[in-house]
Amino acid sequence: xxxxxVSFRDKEARVAYDPTQVTVEQMxxxxxxxxxxxxxxxxxx
Numbered sequence: 624x625x626x627x628x629v630s631f632r633d634k635e636a637r638v639a640y641d642p643t644q645v646t647v648e649q650m651x652x653x654x655x656x657x658x659x660x661x662x663x664x665x666x667x668x
Contacts, residue, residue: 625638625639625640625641625644626638626639627639635664638650647663651663
């Protein structure tokens with residue numbers, strides 16, 4: 624199951640994805656290509 628919960632106020636998104644379908648690097652590239660800035664925030668940060 625893939626899912627994204629986005630908070631523009633907090634400037635973050637939580638994404639559940641299928642790693643057999645897409646990599647984190649591909650998702651970051653897609654977000655950056657759309658004119659936004661993306662990076663990985665590990666749980667607990």
